[in-house]
Amino acid sequence: MIQKNLALVSGANGHLGNNLVRFLINKGVPVRASVRNINNKAPFTGLDCEVVQADITDKSSFIKALQGVETFYAVGASFKLWAQDPKTEIYDVNIQGTKNTIEAAAEAGVKRIVYVSSIAALDYTKLPTKESYGYNPDRRDMYYNSKNDGEKLAFELARKLGIEIVSVMPSAMIGSEAFLPLNVSYGVLKLILNKEIPVDTKITLNWIDVKDVAEGCYLAAQNGRDGERYILANEKCMTITDTTILANTLFPELKIKIPGSVPKAILFTIAGIMELTAKIQKKPPVLTRKDIAMFSGLQQDFDITKSRKELGFNPKSPEQAVKEALLYLMEHKELLK
Numbered sequence: 001m002i003q004k005n006l007a008l009v010s011g012a013n014g015h016l017g018n019n020l021v022r023f024l025i026n027k028g029v030p031v032r033a034s035v036r037n038i039n040n041k042a043p044f045t046g047l048d049c050e051v052v053q054a055d056i057t058d059k060s061s062f063i064k065a066l067q068g069v070e071t072f073y074a075v076g077a078s079f080k081l082w083a084q085d086p087k088t089e090i091y092d093v094n095i096q097g098t099k100n101t102i103e104a105a106a107e108a109g110v111k112r113i114v115y116v117s118s119i120a121a122l123d124y125t126k127l128p129t130k131e132s133y134g135y136n137p138d139r140r141d142m143y144y145n146s147k148n149d150g151e152k153l154a155f156e157l158a159r160k161l162g163i164e165i166v167s168v169m170p171s172a173m174i175g176s177e178a179f180l181p182l183n184v185s186y187g188v189l190k191l192i193l194n195k196e197i198p199v200d201t202k203i204t205l206n207w208i209d210v211k212d213v214a215e216g217c218y219l220a221a222q223n224g225r226d227g228e229r230y231i232l233a234n235e236k237c238m239t240i241t242d243t244t245i246l247a248n249t250l251f252p253e254l255k256i257k258i259p260g261s262v263p264k265a266i267l268f269t270i271a272g273i274m275e276l277t278a279k280i281q282k283k284p285p286v287l288t289r290k291d292i293a294m295f296s297g298l299q300q301d302f303d304i305t306k307s308r309k310e311l312g313f314n315p316k317s318p319e320q321a322v323k324e325a326l327l328y329l330m331e332h333k334e335l336l337k
Helices: 015-026 059-065 086-108 142-161 184-193 210-223 240-250 264-281 289-295 305-311 318-331
Strands: 007-009 031-035 050-053 071-074 112-116 164-170 172-174 207-209 229-232
Touching: 007 015, 015 031, 015 210, 031 059, 050 059, 059 086, 071 086, 071 210, 086 112, 086 142, 112 142, 112 210, 142 164, 164 210, 172 184, 172 210, 172 318, 184 240, 184 318, 207 210, 207 318, 210 229, 210 305, 229 305, 240 318, 264 289
Parallel strands: 007 031, 007 071, 031 050, 071 112, 112 164, 164 229, 172 207
Antiparallel strands: none
């Protein structure tokens, strides 16, 4: 039997998932939080919610977790841009996870799904990009591929199984609350504060406060139209160098060096060395040649008119989001280690 207003948030110990849990609780929504590792309960300290174990690679665990749920916020995914085996560790996990969770939701009798996709699933060939422009034609990255193919699969399965679904596409999320390990976006701010960005990569990021994205997910559940996509981002992006300049303005005492510009050939060489070092150390590289090829100079500007008008989405500026996130990191030094 469906419990009125009961929401399940998957990936609930992650950055967005945990902030969404907190937002829903503050709205008076009864929340069930699913995590892959049931022992990881630190992010739920003091929160009035039920915590259950469920893994997107295990459909049966989600059939059980989704019992009685009215709205399913499908946040959980493999969120990383690098892996030893990207096809297996990122693409396959996210595609199978989408299939498992959508089918489980239908079997459990869930009424509505808010599917968390990504701006990776947008076409950047015409700016500012809109939801209606379709999907990203660039197939060089397995995470990007998983978000494009995963969202298409989610819509296809939802139509087939007769369940309402709305897709939201967040950009680079930063802000509190945050827990280790930090996400990719927060990792960039960490590198800036730790003075570990040696050169201007001309890579841009569309900064968005995670709390605004959490509210956007809720608004999508309330106001989003079935089968529609909504961008949860800011209109304009910032380069990592511009972000570094802002950090230096906010914290002049840190004397953060502004990265200098170098030819792209040198960027590729630096990235290649970082990849080799990371392979030896078996950890993600700070920069890869694919990052330079795909993202150096790429403008991530969006038309968010649809989200503003239909959802009531009204995010804080990217500059304010960066300022608050940097202050949060400075106040929580353990996150910078």
